Amino acid sequence: MKKLIKIVIPIFLFFLIIWGCEKAVNFQYNVDSSSCNSCSRCIQVCPVDAVEIGLNGKAVIDQTKCNQCGQCITVCPKNAIY
DSSP states (O other): OHHHHHHHHHHHHHHHHHHHHHHHHOOOOOBOTTTOOOOOHHHHHOTTOOEEEOTTSSEEEOTTTOOOOOHHHHHOTTOOBO
């Protein structure tokens, strides 16, 4: 029984850590449209063209294209991207 525990527990912990890291890394950037001033700086710096101006005239991030590089956050003068 002790041998089984010595084998099962590390394997369980390994998968628990991997699952936890995957969940922690899987995040999305969003735009606070009330703060966005439509300056388009985020659009200009996005290396994967994931940011565009939406119907409301504010920046919108296409989550399927976004690679979470963070460049849009650094150039936003209103801190509207989080």
